[in-house]
Amino acid sequence: MTSDTTITADMPDWEKRFRAPRVLMPEWAEDAPDRSLYISNVTGTYEFYAWDRATGDRRQVTDRPNGTTDGTLSPDGEWIWWFNDKDGDEFGTWVRQPFAGGADEPATPGLEPSYPAGLAIGRDGTAVVGRSTDEDGSTIFVSRPDAAPVEIYRHRESAGVGDLSRDGTLIAVEHTEHGDSMHSSLRVVTLDGTTVAELDDTKDGTEELGLSVLGFAPVPGDTRLLVCHQRRGRWEPMIWDVADGTQQDLAIDLPGDVGAQWYPDGSALLVSHSFEARDELWRYDLAGRELVRVDTPPGSLSDASARPDGTVEYLWSSAAEPSAVRSTAVGVVLELPGLRAPRSVPVEDVWVEGPGGRIHALAQRPVGHGDGPFPTVFEVHGGPTWHDSDAFAAGPAAWLDHGFAVVRVNYRGSTGYGREWTDALKHRVGLIELEDVAAVREWAVASGLADPRRLVLSGGSWGGYLTLLGLGTQPDAWALGLAAVPVADYVTAYHDEMETLKALDRTLFGGTPEEQPERWTASSPLTYVDAVRAPVYIAAGVNDPRCPIRQIDNYVDRLAARGAVHEVYRYDAGHGSLVVAERIKQLRLELDFVRKHLP
Numbered sequence: 001m002t003s004d005t006t007i008t009a010d011m012p013d014w015e016k017r018f019r020a021p022r023v024l025m026p027e028w029a030e031d032a033p034d035r036s037l038y039i040s041n042v043t044g045t046y047e048f049y050a051w052d053r054a055t056g057d058r059r060q061v062t063d064r065p066n067g068t069t070d071g072t073l074s075p076d077g078e079w080i081w082w083f084n085d086k087d088g089d090e091f092g093t094w095v096r097q098p099f100a101g102g103a104d105e106p107a108t109p110g111l112e113p114s115y116p117a118g119l120a121i122g123r124d125g126t127a128v129v130g131r132s133t134d135e136d137g138s139t140i141f142v143s144r145p146d147a148a149p150v151e152i153y154r155h156r157e158s159a160g161v162g163d164l165s166r167d168g169t170l171i172a173v174e175h176t177e178h179g180d181s182m183h184s185s186l187r188v189v190t191l192d193g194t195t196v197a198e199l200d201d202t203k204d205g206t207e208e209l210g211l212s213v214l215g216f217a218p219v220p221g222d223t224r225l226l227v228c229h230q231r232r233g234r235w236e237p238m239i240w241d242v243a244d245g246t247q248q249d250l251a252i253d254l255p256g257d258v259g260a261q262w263y264p265d266g267s268a269l270l271v272s273h274s275f276e277a278r279d280e281l282w283r284y285d286l287a288g289r290e291l292v293r294v295d296t297p298p299g300s301l302s303d304a305s306a307r308p309d310g311t312v313e314y315l316w317s318s319a320a321e322p323s324a325v326r327s328t329a330v331g332v333v334l335e336l337p338g339l340r341a342p343r344s345v346p347v348e349d350v351w352v353e354g355p356g357g358r359i360h361a362l363a364q365r366p367v368g369h370g371d372g373p374f375p376t377v378f379e380v381h382g383g384p385t386w387h388d389s390d391a392f393a394a395g396p397a398a399w400l401d402h403g404f405a406v407v408r409v410n411y412r413g414s415t416g417y418g419r420e421w422t423d424a425l426k427h428r429v430g431l432i433e434l435e436d437v438a439a440v441r442e443w444a445v446a447s448g449l450a451d452p453r454r455l456v457l458s459g460g461s462w463g464g465y466l467t468l469l470g471l472g473t474q475p476d477a478w479a480l481g482l483a484a485v486p487v488a489d490y491v492t493a494y495h496d497e498m499e500t501l502k503a504l505d506r507t508l509f510g511g512t513p514e515e516q517p518e519r520w521t522a523s524s525p526l527t528y529v530d531a532v533r534a535p536v537y538i539a540a541g542v543n544d545p546r547c548p549i550r551q552i553d554n555y556v557d558r559l560a561a562r563g564a565v566h567e568v569y570r571y572d573a574g575h576g577s578l579v580v581a582e583r584i585k586q587l588r589l590e591l592d593f594v595r596k597h598l599p
Contacts, residue, residue, distance in 0.1 A: 013342040014398035018584050019044075020341035023325060023334050025303035025315040026051060029077030030218065030264075031123070033308050035099055037061070037073050037080055038325075042336055046578040048082055050099055051334070061097060067578025073099070074121050081107055083116055088574025089543040090115055090498070094129065108143045115498055115545070118161030122168035126191070130161040134499050140173065142191050152193030157181065158503045162213025167220045170196060170242065172213045178205030181503040182385070182423065186211050186227060188242045197242040201229060208423055214259065219266045226269070228259060230419045235259065237269065239286075252284065252291060257416055260284070263306045270294075270306045274416050276349070277362060277389040281312060294328060300391035317392035319347040319364065344397035347390050354439040356412050356424055356432070361440045362388055363449060364396065364406045374405040375454035375598060376444060378437060380470075382461030384413040385422055398587055404456070405449055411436035429508050429523040430469045437470065441477060453479060453599055457534075458590075460484035461547065461575065464538075465525065468555065471536060472528025480598055481536040482590050485547045485575050488538075488555030490524035496548035529558045535565040535597040539586055546575045567593055 007019050026038040034053040039046055048061040048071050061080050062068040071082035077099055084104075085092035091114065096107040108129050117130030117138060125145040132138050140153035140161060153159065153173060158181050162172035171191065174184040178200070185200040201209035214226040214237060223243035228235050237260040239248040252258050256275030263270060263283075271282040271291070279301035281294035299318030306312050313333055317323035322341035325333045347362040366374060377399045381388045388408040396406045410417065411433040413425035425432045437457075444450035457478045459467045464486025471481040487493045491513045494505050506512060513520040521527050536559065540552045549570070559566045569589055577583055 007339045012401065014394070014401045014587070015584055016339060017322070017341040017344075017394035017397055018580055018587075019339070020322070021336035021338045022323065022341070023336055025305070025325060026313070026334060027073055028053075028305070028307070029073045030075045032077030033264075035073065035077030037071065038334065039069055040336065041578075041580050042338070044580045048080065050080060050101075059101060065579075066573050069578060070116060072119065072121070074125075075123050079107075079121075081119065081121065085574075087543045087572060088541060088577075090545050090574060094119065094127075108141070108149060110149045111141060111143065114139075115500065117159065117500070118174075120161050120164035120171070122164055124168060126168060128161050128164050128171050128191075130159070132158070132160075132498070132500050137499060138175070140171070150192075152189065152191070158500045162186070163215050163225070165216040166218055166222065170216070170223065172216065172225055172242075174211070174213055176503065178202050179507070180205050180208065181500075181507045183208050183210035183230075184212060186213065186225075186240075188225065197240075197245065199227070199240060201231065208419070215262060217266045218262050218264055222266065224266075226260060226262060233420065234418050237271070250284065250289075252282075254282075261304075261306070263310070264308045268306075270304060270312060272301065272304060274389075276360060277347075277387065277410065277416070279389070281314065283312075296326075298390070300389040302391070319362070319390050319392060319396075320344055322392050341392070341394070344392065345400050350407075350440070350443065352440050352443045354412075354436045356436065357421070359412075359436045359440055360410045360417065361443075362390065362408045362410075363444070364400055365449065366400045366403050366405060369403040372405065373445070373448050373451040374403065375456070376405040376407060376450035377456045377458050378441065378444075379406055379408050380433075380437065380457065380459035380463035380466045381408065381410075381414070382459065382463045383415075384411075384425060384433065384462045385415050386462075387414040387416040389416075394583075395587060398591070402591065405444075407440060407444055407450070409437050409440045426508055427510055427519055429519070430466060431473070431523060433466055434470050434473060437466070438474060438477065456480045456482060456594065456598070458482035459486075461486070464547070465490075468525035468532075468536070468538075469523070469528070471532045471534050472525055473531075475531050475533045478534050480534050480594060481532075482593070483536065484539040484586070485541055485544055486538065486552065487525070487547050489526040489551035491520055491526075492551035492554055493548060494520075496550055498545045501546060526555055526558065529555055530562065532559070532564060535593070537567045537569075537590060537593040539569045539571070539589070541573045541575055541577070542570050543572070543574045565597065 021042045024039040026036040029035045036051040046067040051058045079096045081096045084095045094107040095104045114131035117132045120128040127143045129141045137156035138159035141149040143149040157176045159175035173187045188197040212228045217224040235257040259272040260269040269284040302315040304314035311329040327333045345364045350361040352359045387410045445452045457467045464483035467483040509519045
């Protein structure tokens with residue numbers, strides 16, 4: 001297996017990091033653990049690959065111009081399911097392909113295209129398919145072999161498939177029928193849609209406490225469901241027996257957010273612990289209630305899985321070290337031939353007092369470019385319910401190579417710092433996050449890290465939205481802005497975006513643009529576009545269902561009408577690109593724009 005991406009010795013390190021073969025965490029079939037499925041960029045586009053661990057054979061499964069990253073294995077390992085959308089628009093149907101190879105075929109014949117909202121596959125070939133459309137809202141269908149799909153759930157608010165029990169008789173559904181799309185409730189139903197159990201920590205939408213499905217116990221006939229809750233101000237696991245209603249509080253005494261998954265025999269949990277931008281793993285024995293650390297290096301763990309033999313595989317990286325799939329038994333599990341990505345610069349932890357409490361930021365200093373102050377890129381993460389971590393990223397590393405410092409801010413709204421921190425951005429959407437960015441910016445300048453004349457505000461998705469909003473509401477603070485796939489005209493974005501995001505926005509703003517016009521106006525970058533003085537670069541996917549193109553065009557038209565310095569790059573994909581050459585092209589355009597316009 002070789003890459004068609006050319007890598008030469010004289011190629012700059014920043015480009016090598018994008019082109020270097022990369023593999024994401026393999027998934028393995030529950031009943032055939034030697035059969036695995038993983039994603040890689042080895043051909044220059046992120047696609048699915050089948051891997052037979054017993055023979056060592058690997059083969060490419062999908063091959064599409066804009067890549068494929070949504071897929072799974074059937075429990076018996078006989079079939080690979082993948083979601084077939086068009087050019088990154090996230091709207092399509094499920095297809096399947098034999099693990100050993102062969103033609104793709106419709107996996108759920110009879111179902112019209114939709115946005116995906118969860119998928120669970122049973123051992124008898126039955127599939128539980130979550131769907132979302134603008135017309136129907138959220139629906140769930142049961143699709144049996146050689147039978148027409150049957151609808152078992154429908155609601156206007158967001159909902160999705162959480163899991164299917166081992167014996168294929170119970171379905172866990174996450175839903176927001178109460179109207180708060182940031183805090184889900186749970187319902188367990190049979191395959192005909194009959195309700196078996198309910199769990200609603202929001203008390204019908206009156207309390208901001210969410211639940212999420214982690215998975216049914218991997219034992220036939222076992223009615224225990226592993227779920228995550230927020231009852232103590234953070235995410236942590238518990239076990240809910242949906243048959244008798246009992247709830248087992250695990251009370252895992254670790255700071256920060258805690259998640260979990262079952263060990264394959266159901267006797268223990270693999271606990272994932274996220275705290276202050278770093279991750280670690282633990283094994284929790286259910287019988288003895290004993291918590292034992294799983295040895296992993298310091299850094300970030302993007303994914304992990306316990307194997308049937310008790311070993312643990314995990315996808316690890318740090319800001320300085322590229323990612324690798326590792327095992328507690330054999331070190332690196334899956335390594336591809338070719339160049340390994342060059343190292344980058346470690347992060348420094350920064351804590352700054354802000355208007356809503358202490359703000360955690362990650363700072364990196366360029367090597368070999370003097371002592372500073374440096375031109376500095378404030379790389380603002382998306383989500384917004386996400387957080388930057390001590391993880392390897394080719395984009396920030398490229399700026400460091402070019403002599404820039406990089407600062408990333410886990411503003412209010414970020415995950416990993418407790419429920420109150422995540423939920424704080426409601427109603428003053430965007431403005432609250434930018435208050436925290438401003439506080440960290442003041443630290444960066446005062447500490448001598450950042451040159452106040454050469455500050456770049458940059459981000460993608462929600463980070464792109466904050467970039468445009470920041471350029472308009474803090475026009476004196478920034479010398480230049482780089483916004484990828486942003487929200488630019490929030491009202492138009494709401495009317496054009498996918499239904500699940502409309503529900504999220506109604507929660508964030510407390511209503512629609514017509515119900516809360518002042519809030520929407522105050523949080524829309526278009527409101528402040530005439531105040532923007534810094535040159536601004538925008539990249540937009542023409543098929544993007546999350547930050548649609550029309551609202552970006554509205555913003556760009558306003559910039560152009562007054563002759564503001566700007567550039568726009570439109571590409572034929574959705575919310576970002578899975579093509580390595582396209583990612584390199586976009587970063588090169590950003591570098592050229594900065595060279596041209598930064599003082």
